[in-house]
Amino acid sequence: MTDAPFTHRLRVRYAEVDQQQVVFNAHWLTYFDESCTRFIEHLGWGPDTWTRDFDVMLVKAVVEWQGPARFDDWIDIAVAPTRLGTTSFDLRFTATVDGNPAAIATITYVSIVPGQHRPVEIPPAVRAVLEHRLT
Numbered sequence: 001m002t003d004a005p006f007t008h009r010l011r012v013r014y015a016e017v018d019q020q021q022v023v024f025n026a027h028w029l030t031y032f033d034e035s036c037t038r039f040i041e042h043l044g045w046g047p048d049t050w051t052r053d054f055d056v057m058l059v060k061a062v063v064e065w066q067g068p069a070r071f072d073d074w075i076d077i078a079v080a081p082t083r084l085g086t087t088s089f090d091l092r093f094t095a096t097v098d099g100n101p102a103a104i105a106t107i108t109y110v111s112i113v114p115g116q117h118r119p120v121e122i123p124p125a126v127r128a129v130l131e132h133r134l135t
């Protein structure tokens with residue numbers, strides 16, 4: 001794990017653009033989900049640890065479109081925690097194309113008992129890592 005800000009980079013595929021020739025709105029949540037997965041890996045947890053010892057469910061997503069992302073564009077998505085509650089936390093996703101704003105999202109995740117979908121306090125080790133990165 002590193003203390004450097006985390007950014008995930010992805011390239012827009014042809015199937016992800018709509019008739020207006022920009023990324024179709026629903027794909028932004030897929031991009032943010034992928035970025036969340038890579039952020040968690042960056043913090044030192046692999047997929048098996050994440051779902052075996054700790055898991056989350058998305059409970060709220062607010063996406064604000066700010067500018068176009070088109071076929072073959074590279075999108076840089078910065079991920080940072082912005083709020084920590086007892087059982088939930090927020091991640092902010094800031095997407096840019098060539099340094100220009102494309103979309104911002106705030107997604108609220110609730111900590112759950114893996115496989116049970118029952119809310120549980122954020123584990124201390126996870127809380128410590130997220131708290132250290134709060135913006």
